[in-house]
Amino acid sequence: MTTFATHIVQVLEDFGCTKAFGVSGGYVFPLWHSLESSEIQVYHCRSEGGATFSAMEHSLHTDTPAAVFVTSGPGLTNALTALRSARADGAKVILLSAITTETEQDPTQMQETSPSFVKAVTGESPQLPFSRSFVMRNHHDFKKLRNELETLCSGKSNTLGVFLSQKTQLSSITVDKNLCQNRIVSSPSDPNLPHWIQMIRSKLQQRKFVIWAGYGAKRSANHLLELAEAYETPVMTTPRAKGVFPEAHPLSWGCTGIGGNIEGDVQDAGSDWGVIVLGSRLEDMSSSLIQLGWNEREIIAVTNEPQRIKRNLPSNALIIETDIVALLSGLAGAVNAPKLPKFSLKPYSVLREKASSDGIHPVSVMSAVQKIAVDKHGYSVIADIGNTLCWTTRYLKFNIPGVFRVSTHDATMTHAACGAVGIGSNNTPVIAIVGDGAMIMQNEVSTAVQHQLPIIWLVMNDSRYNMCEQGFNIDGAKVPDCSIPLVDFAKYGAALGARGLSVEVDEDIDEALHRAISWKSPTVIDVRIDGRIPAPLGSRLKALPS
Known part of the structure; x- marks a missing residue:
């Protein structure tokens, strides 16, 4: 018997979706079960936001659609922030979730989600998490699903929300084979x-x-x-x-x-x-x-x-x-000249800076990442928001597209700490450069351990929300407490099942990276940096109110 849930998954497969990331729940169980029973590889993550960041990065890394499954109520709302980032960055993400009630006049359901809520978070404004969404109620809606997926895959929209009640998920359906043929959608050419x-x-x-x-x-x-x-x-x-x-x-x-x-x-x-x-x-x-x-x-x-x-x-x-x-x-x-290279790439390396008694200079960390991870081993790099983004943007250089990832529209903390799973799920070695604040807030290390993905989390550990502390420490202004109690992220990673390494002196950075790369498995490197060194924020501060 074919149910709505199983046929939705078949349609996703038809459109090239090979991976789904999510967190299960009662109202979405039939969809989750159908995904697990399909050819789509399922990553059962530790948070809905982390699952969506992972789907976002998988989609951008492969230029294919990725599915996210979350239950209604808080499962859905936990994913909305990451969905907004996915939409802004152009990822092709399909979120599968449930409605619990058709109208808000019906008896209240646990984890309530209604069509009116779905409508409220969908629209043309990029501030909304969904470009398009709809509630599936009968077999005629499969034609709409295919049309929406064609629009998504053509790049004319990004995030698509598909919602249906648990009863509908379990309902049987006779598949109309006339609807199973995908159309080839081409963008109209510009006459100008x-x-x-x-x-x-x-x-x-x-x-x-x-x-x-x-x-x-x-x-x-x-x-x-x-x-x-x-x-x-x-x-x-x-x-x-x-x-x-x-x-x-x-x-x-x-x-x-x-x-x-x-x-x-x-x-x-x-x-x-x-x-x-x-x-x-x-x-x-x-x-x-x-x-x-x-x-x-x-x-x-x-x-x-x-x-x-x-x-x-x-x-x-x-x-x-x-x-x-x-x-x-x-x-x-239209270039008439022979298309031969005119220039050679210039040698590039990051010179190390002297460490202090308060920790390693962040530039020295970038030096090691550039030399070992990027240039020698060809690792992809994904950077989280905060001072880590400033250091990576300023000092790391790349000569090919698609190997450096950062999300700047919403500047959402934990994007890299979670999104690295989406890149690593393709067996692509990736190093996530994250701050201690982001790493504590949310990560998907445990998911990477479950699937043994080739991911390194390099934690720039200065025991504070340092972008906030440095950014507002101007003209002697008193900045509220931004400190974070010192976390041993090597032990934290080990507690989650990953390998853990600690770096407290400059000379140990290279060895730690070489070891982590040789393992080809989830590794957390705790690097104690000197938090007093100003990050290269550039003109960012000029955009903030005084």
Whole structure:
């Protein structure tokens, strides 16, 4: 017998969903059981938020849809913060949950969730967790499910919520085979694309523009490199786009935003230099909003989200709504010169800084990560929010796209501490660089242990919420207590079933990384850093109220 629950899972398989992350519960038991009985690999996580961050990172890492299953009430609400981040970052996430009652006039159910609540958390606003959602009640809704999944997989929406009562989950269904054929959805081509290609090509030929690349340009990294070299155009990136253009390239101006390290500062380039923005919304943490002062500079922004970038640009900017992949492909095809590399990547290493009696210098930690994890062993890196993001953005460099991950829209703590499971679930070795505050708040170490994933958690342990303490410790202001009692994260990791290593002196960092990498299993490295050293927050503080 085919039930609603089993057929939903079959439809997910049809659309390329291979992994599901979640936490079980009574109201979602039939869906959970059907997932476990399918070809989809199920990761039963320790928190709904952690499961959703994991699904988000798996989706972004593989460019495939990922499922999340949570029960109604608190199971659902626990996932909403991570869903908002997943939506903002463009992950293709399908959340499966339950309604307990059709109307709020019915007798109150435990963990109550009604269609009106689902509607309230769905809409066009990026501040809502769901792009689209609906409640399934009968077999006709499977056509809608397929249509919504086609929209999701085409990139026209991100987070999809699918809700149905436990009774409906268990109801039998006769499958209409006419509905089992997936359509191929293609985005309509932009009739103005040839004009935009010619216009931007003429701008690049002037040799007086800098390209500002965002995460939306990730799929066109090769073409971006061809264009930059052909027109000798400098490129700077947002934190999420690190590696979309090789950071060791002579034409790289570095990274903007929080922790930014722009070597060829566009601020000093003069107003006759223009800027071409590719695939970024230029939000606060990606840009520090430096562009709002460029009223005399020519700005061209290419995006598929014109309304979301418009608010972050001065009125003189030209916003072009078109497909970046098609645009850059056309621009690269119009290059007449031989497409041979003109430049060699520059050698790069992070020089260590002297440790103190209060701990290891954070720059020395970055030095070891760059040398051993990134350059020697090709590890992916995912960084949590806080000072760890500042240190990684400023000092780590990447020459290929997709190996550095950070989520800056909501800047949600624990994103990396949990999301590393989504990357590691593909047998991709990854190092999560997290703060002690994030690691205590939430993590999925136990889930990684259950599946023996190749993940290293490197905890920058300074026993405090240090971004808050440093960020507001200005002009002698008295900052409220930001301290955290010292946690031995090596023992904490071991208590969760992982391997644990402690690093208290600079000389032990390399050995700890080598050992953790050789194990290829979940490992927590507790690094005692000197919390007095100011993190490179850059212009982030200027955006905060005094």
